[in-house]
Amino acid sequence: MDTPAELRYTKSDEWVRVEGDVATIGITDYAQSELGDIVFLELPEVGRYLQTDEAFGAVESVKAASDLYAPVEGEVIEVNTALQSALEQINQDPYGAGWMIKIRMKDPSQVNTLMTADEYRAYRGL
Amino acid sequence: MKRTALYEAHRRTGARMVEFAGWEMPVQYRGIIEETRAVRQAWGIFDVSHMARAHFRGEAAAQFLSRLVPSDLSKVAPGTGQYTVLTNERGGVVDDVIVYHLAPDHWLMVFNAANREKDLAWFQRWQAEFTNPPTIDDQTEQTVMIAVQGPEAAARLSAHMNPALAEVPRFGTLAFEWEGMPLFAARTGYTGEDGFELIAPAEYGERLWDALLAWGATPCGLGARDVLRVEAGLHLYGHELTDDTNPIEAGLGWLVSERTDYIGAEPILQAKQAVPTRKLMGIVLQERGVPREGYPVLVDGQGVGQLTSGVYSPTLEQGIGMAYLPAALAKAGTPCAVEIRGRAIPALITTRRFLKRS
Numbered sequence: 214m215d216t217p218a219e220l221r222y223t224k225s226d227e228w229v230r231v232e233g234d235v236a237t238i239g240i241t242d243y244a245q246s247e248l249g250d251i252v253f254l255e256l257p258e259v260g261r262y263l264q265t266d267e268a269f270g271a272v273e274s275v276k277a278a279s280d281l282y283a284p285v286e287g288e289v290i291e292v293n294t295a296l297q298s299a300l301e302q303i304n305q306d307p308y309g310a311g312w313m314i315k316i317r318m319k320d321p322s323q324v325n326t327l328m329t330a331d332e333y334r335a336y337r338g339l
Numbered sequence: 340m341k342r343t344a345l346y347e348a349h350r351r352t353g354a355r356m357v358e359f360a361g362w363e364m365p366v367q368y369r370g371i372i373e374e375t376r377a378v379r380q381a382w383g384i385f386d387v388s389h390m391a392r393a394h395f396r397g398e399a400a401a402q403f404l405s406r407l408v409p410s411d412l413s414k415v416a417p418g419t420g421q422y423t424v425l426t427n428e429r430g431g432v433v434d435d436v437i438v439y440h441l442a443p444d445h446w447l448m449v450f451n452a453a454n455r456e457k458d459l460a461w462f463q464r465w466q467a468e469f470t471n472p473p474t475i476d477d478q479t480e481q482t483v484m485i486a487v488q489g490p491e492a493a494a495r496l497s498a499h500m501n502p503a504l505a506e507v508p509r510f511g512t513l514a515f516e517w518e519g520m521p522l523f524a525a526r527t528g529y530t531g532e533d534g535f536e537l538i539a540p541a542e543y544g545e546r547l548w549d550a551l552l553a554w555g556a557t558p559c560g561l562g563a564r565d566v567l568r569v570e571a572g573l574h575l576y577g578h579e580l581t582d583d584t585n586p587i588e589a590g591l592g593w594l595v596s597e598r599t600d601y602i603g604a605e606p607i608l609q610a611k612q613a614v615p616t617r618k619l620m621g622i623v624l625q626e627r628g629v630p631r632e633g634y635p636v637l638v639d640g641q642g643v644g645q646l647t648s649g650v651y652s653p654t655l656e657q658g659i660g661m662a663y664l665p666a667a668l669a670k671a672g673t674p675c676a677v678e679i680r681g682r683a684i685p686a687l688i689t690t691r692r693f694l695k696r697s
Contacts, residue, residue, distance in 0.1 A: 249562070250372040252651040253629050271680065273629040275371040275651055276562055278680075304370075 214339045215242040217308055221324050222333035223284045228308060234321045236285050239312040240272060240303065243337050248274035251303045254296060256281075256313055261289045263316060265323070270313070272303065283316065285323045291315040343388035344483045344544035352558050360452035362389040365560040372653040375566050377557035378530050379654050382489030384548070384556040385564055387529075390484055391455040392538065393462075395446040397473035404438055404446055406465060409586065409607055411596035415440045420510045420525055423594050424586050425450075425461065430606030431582040432589070434458050435574060437527060439512055444473075447523075449536075451576045455479065465602070483544035487551065488534035488559075488567075496524070496535060499554050504535065520547065529564065531571025531694060569650045569659060572621060572691030578632065578647045579619055579661055585610045588663065590619045590691065618669035621689040622646065622677060624658035628684045635678040636662045636686075643668055646677065652693065658684075659693050 216222070221229040226244035230237040245251065253273035263269050263283035270281040292314050296302060303311040318324075328336060340363045349356065354365035365386060367374065377383040395404060405412050410423040417440045425433035434457070436450040450458050459477060466472035487496060497505035500517045504524060507513050512525045523538040539547050552558060565575070574580050579589060586595055587610040595607055624630060630649030635642045649660030660677070668675075671690050676683035 249367060250370050250653075252372075252653075253627060273651070275566060275629075275653070276366070278629065278631065 214246065215308070216330040216334055216339065218330045220308065220330060221284070221327035222330065222336075223282065223327060224336065225280075225282045227282065227284050229284045229324060229327060231321065231324050234318050235290065236287070236316045236318050236324065237312050238284060238314050238316065239307055240281070241333070242307050243339060244279070245304045245307045245311070248272065248277055248279060249304075250275050251300045254300055254303070254313075256292050256296075257289050259289055259292055263287065263289060281313065284327055285316060285318050286320065287316040287318040289314050290317045341389070341480075343386055344541035345386045345388060345485075345548050348545050348548045349386065352552070354558070354560060357561070359561055360389060360455075362452060364389055365558070367560040367562045368558045371560070371562040371566060374557060374559040374563035375653045378489045378532055378559060378563065378567055380490070382487065382491040382495055382534070382556050383559040383563070384551045385486040385488070385559050386483070386548070387486050387536070387564075388479075388483040388544070389452040391450045391452060391458065391477065391479045392482060392484065393448050393450075393459070394441075394476040394478060395448065395473040396444060396476065397471065398444050399469055399471050400444050400446050400473040401440075403465070403469060403473050404448070405598070406468070406601055407462075408436075408438070409595040409598065409601050409604065411598060412438065412440075417442055418512055419508075420512060420527060421594075422510075422527075424580070424591060425458065426586070426601065426603035426607060427582060428603055429583075430585045430603040430610060432576070432580040432584055432586060433461055433582065435576055435580055437525075439525060441512070441514075449484070454576060481541055482538050483541055483547065485537045485539075485547060485551065486528055486530075486534065487537060487556065488528045488530040488532050490532060492532070492534035493526075495554055495556070499550070507535075522547075529571075529573060530567040531573070532567075565648075566650050566653065569648050569661070570652050570654055570693050572661070572693055575648060584663075587611050588615055588617050588619060615666045617644075617663045618666050619647075619661060619691065620664050620669050620671075621691045621693055622649075622660045622662055622675065623655075623687050623689050623693065624677060625685040625687060628658050628677070628679050630658045630660040630677045630679065630684075630686075634660070636664065637676040637678060637683055638668055638673070640683070643675070649677075655693060661691060664688065
């Protein structure tokens, strides 16, 4: 199970990549593996302002549905619209082409409250 | 948790295991979509050894089984089987089963894993009615059962195992030996595709499974099995069938004979003659979304039922499900909606024949 060291993680299995004040968000390799084949994805509109832990969308596999939660507070500045016609990217490349949204963070230091890769691995017993 | 004789084989094949009806079963190998496609386009194999299998032997075997089911078993010739239901005194469904007429005075019943103890107790209860009841021999744990399903299944099995398999009619059976292995094959399944269900003594299970894999069959788990059966509009006990649903409203009137001597005959014959109050229908989403069991079905914004099953259909690339709906609304083509996370997603009421093929 892949957990890149440069990313931060949430208990609800999102990952966060930070570049300046922009956080890119997706679901982890563990999450996609647990869900199996993804068949449905619901993402917010660009411009929506998300509170920390607010549900911003949903991802569904053949087996299960899972809400997506904002790891950090801020405005959605980009949505990976290409994903809708290539949902298998979430399974095949969860940290790359499978990214979901970008948020301009209100407070970039908020990422320090999220789990490191080691902490996430310990949390999930990976 | 119980394990089938194929447990080690599943681990070797990389299955993800889950608990189902007290058994540790494979839910998927490489992915539910890929497995579903293999069965629709080529062939796949499923370990269904958790399903209960019991032999009924004795001169009253047919008479005893006829007391339990509404079908006319006198029409089930030796060497054939019949899908039917066990009914209770209220006309509800105790379980749905297949009975196979193996030989005079010898029948085999395959029933649901989740209902194994319940059904065995049910048989025991009605045995007391008979002065010479049949013996009931539960062989579930002494045997394996592998479903071999898909448009290529029959050709592959007849080429590799026994050419006579190609001649077996739907719901027909064939007992034969393959490389020293005693096999029972029935041309039945739960996918809407052609294929066989094979039963072998447990000690041969892994050899049989490995041979099927070596011939190119795709291993499939319970995940694909559920998707395939919903796509085929087939019932699952505990979902479309319960102790409180009668076979008529479930769309199983075709297996109810005119007989009046089985348990629950009176309420079932009444239901057959009466105007139905509700009916099991199909639901097809008209927008993206995944309908799931328990989701409300709305017509004109009003709740009219809820999904008994729902899946994303990889074959149709649409969300599909089934629901009991008031008979007045149960017309194919009627617009409805399925409530998913608080939103009404447009859908159509359809028949349960989701995969209409020309």
